[in-house]
Amino acid sequence: MVIAIIGILVALLLPAVQQAREAARRTQCKNNLKQIILATHNFHDTFNQFPPASVSMDANCSSANFGAYSGVGLFAFILPYMDNTPVYQRIDAWKGLDPDYPAPGPCSSTRPIWWDYDSTWEMAQARIPAYLCPTDPQLGTRSDGFSEFFVLHGYCNDATTEGARCNPSGGAGTLGGYMTLKDYNIARTNYMGVSGGVGVLKNLWRKWNGIFGGWTKTKMGEIHDGTSNTFAFGEASGGDTYNYFWMTLGAMPTAWGPGKCDGTNNWYQFGSYHTGGMHFAMADGGVRYIANNIFALNYRRYGGINDQEVISE
Numbered sequence: 024m025v026i027a028i029i030g031i032l033v034a035l036l037l038p039a040v041q042q043a044r045e046a047a048r049r050t051q052c053k054n055n056l057k058q059i060i061l062a063t064h065n066f067h068d069t070f071n072q073f074p075p076a077s078v079s080m081d082a083n084c085s086s087a088n089f090g091a092y093s094g095v096g097l098f099a100f101i102l103p104y105m106d107n108t109p110v111y112q113r114i115d116a117w118k119g120l121d122p123d124y125p126a127p128g129p130c131s132s133t134r135p136i137w138w139d140y141d142s143t144w145e146m147a148q149a150r151i152p153a154y155l156c157p158t159d160p161q162l163g164t165r166s167d168g169f170s171e172f173f174v175l176h177g178y179c180n181d182a183t184t185e186g187a188r189c190n191p192s193g194g195a196g197t198l199g200g201y202m203t204l205k206d207y208n209i210a211r212t213n214y215m216g217v218s219g220g221v222g223v224l225k226n227l228w229r230k231w232n233g234i235f236g237g238w239t240k241t242k243m244g245e246i247h248d249g250t251s252n253t254f255a256f257g258e259a260s261g262g263d264t265y266n267y268f269w270m271t272l273g274a275m276p277t278a279w280g281p282g283k284c285d286g287t288n289n290w291y292q293f294g295s296y297h298t299g300g301m302h303f304a305m306a307d308g309g310v311r312y313i314a315n316n317i318f319a320l321n322y323r324r325y326g327g328i329n330d331q332e333v334i335s336e
Contacts, residue, residue, distance in 0.1 A: 048157040052213075052258070052295075053302050053310050055153045059214060060255050060304035062104035070122055072242050074100035076216050076235035076274035095120060095137050097216045097235060098154060098269040105153055114270075116143040122240065137271060147209050147270035154269050156213035156258060158296040161266075209268045215293070217254040217303075218274035219326045228278070231327035234306065235274035243306075247329040250307035254325045257293040257313075258301040265290045277326035281315045 066074050078094040095116055102111035114120055116137040138144045219233025234241045234255055246253050259275055261267050262282070275293055282288020284295050295301035300314040303325070313322075324332045 049297055049302075049312075052156045052158060052297070053312075055156065056214060056256055056258075056302050056304040056310045057308070058105060058153050059098075059101070060306075060308050060310070062101040063255065064308060065104040066101050067243060072122065072240040073234055074122055075237060075239050076218060077237050077271070095143075095270060096272040097274065098151075098212060098214075098272055102151075105151070107149075107151060110146050110149050110151075113142045113146050116140045143270075147268065150210045151212070151269060154210075154212040154214060156296065159213050159260065160296065161211070209266075209270070211266050212269035212272060213258055213260060213267070213295075214256050215259040215267060215272060216256055216274035217293075217326050218276050219328065220278045220323055221276045222274075230330050231277070231323055232329065233274065233277075233326050234328055237273070241328070245328060246306050248324075248327060248331065251305055251309060252325065252334060253306040253328055254303045255306045256304040258295040258297075258303075260288060260294045260296060262288045262290050262292075262294065277323050280319045281313065281317060281322055284315055 077096045216235035217233045220231030221228045223232045223236025282292030282294030288294030321334050
């Protein structure tokens with residue numbers, strides 16, 4: 024009888040314990056994004072611009088060229104402001120950590136790859152706790168068969184007509200690409216910069232251009248919609264197919280709406296392992312929990328820096 028009562032009490036208490044643990048993990052996740060956005064502010068104070076999402080490849084390249092034009096990404100730039108200067112100092116990939124380094128030439132030109140440098144390759148395996156959500160069941164590890172993935176911020180090349188949208192794969196514009204590096208323990212991240220609607224573009228989608236894009240130099244004063252109304256970073260789980268690696272990661276679009284919160288969202292959607300939503304760091308330094316059933320147009324408006332559209336209730 025006593026054992027039965029104890030069993031009932033344990034069954035009643037276990038959900039409460041699990042909820043308390045998840046609440047603590049959500050708080051830590053929120054704090055991680057707080058650190059990331061404040062580090063980005065410090066970068067802006069130093070260089071008078073936000074870091075680029077990536078310095079990877081030219082907008083004339085197709086997704087087939089991703090492997091040949093892979094540079095370092097946004098999270099590498101802010102390492103010194105995340106108390107990770109030793110890691111930053113050992114990233115020796117050409118001039119990839121110079122925010123003023125120009126975009127590469129045509130795809131036919133030779134461009135170094137970040138993993139061609141031994142020290143950079145070694146640092147890419149450095150696990151950065153603040154880049155990881157504690158609710159993620161993988162907790163910074165990788166699974167065999169998972170691929171490296173980096174979103175390039177979205178672009179439209181010269182063949183893209185006015186009003187066209189960049190496609191998730193190929194076509195007139197390309198959003199991202201991946202390479203398989205399943206045999207190496209490259210360090211992951213659960214966060215990503217926000218690129219706006221589909222990236223920093225020159226076509227019709229430029230209305231929802233975001234803070235971060237390839238070789239961008241966005242300034243705080245260019246966020247005309249207000250820093251408290253603009254996404255800077257969000258949670259990104261990678262879905263059930265991909266891992267995101269902090270060394271080469273770019274930025275994510277908002278055009279296709281928020282993803283699910285069970286790790287099965289599409290790779291081109293923000294998503295989390297929390298219940299019902301995900302955290303976003305706003306450009307002003309605040310962090311909000313956004314429900315994944317948010318009105319799609321409001322979600323897109325949050326991603327843009329100068330869409331001049333009012334976010335409705």
